Amino acid sequence: DIQMTQTPSSMPASLGERVTISCRASQGISNYLNWYQQKPDGTIKPLIYYTSNLQSGVPSRFSGSGSGTDYSLTISSLEPEDFAMYYCQQYDSSPPTFGGGTKLELK
């Protein structure tokens, strides 16, 4: 199985700050990489698919990039509702696997 390593595991940040979360795959995944947000109540929302495509309804302050084994999610200016858990997920090969998560916390 492809291992997905997210860094950092937690990140204190301030409103309005620009933040970047990284995700590294144990082998190349050809841009088959999605990002999700999970709120404290458990609700999971897709954010980005195929590395850089914004899911419908997701604010443009979210963006994704990367290639090969290294990918990132950037939030350009943090809003209060952005403080949550974030997960990357590869689907280059089965089984699809998720990163360990990054907790974005209010500083």
Add this chain to the structure above:
Amino acid sequence: QVKLLQSGAALVKPGASVKMSCKASGYTFTDYWVSWVKQSHGKSLEWIGEIYPNSGATNFNEKFKGKATLTVDKSTSTAYMELSRLTSEDSAIYYCTRGASRFAYWGQGTLVTVSS
């Protein structure tokens, strides 16, 4: 709009089985794979497997073969997952989600607690 409504929390004894449901609405149920994902307390997400409602075809994560059984009822647009021979390691929240690679819609999760 697309919705996936999951069954409520379950408290089950070790060694028993549990069956949970995921009722889909807002789209043609038979056109999309339904996947199931496990989230143990405070941990990340694990893909369990998927089912294609139109044919009943399934694919599983090797880790969950023999543990999970996936079925559907096309007449009610409902997907089911049964977990057998439960242990404390099976205590988790289980999500259903639409898709096979890109999970665009998620249920609210079903909490399963295995305890005597």
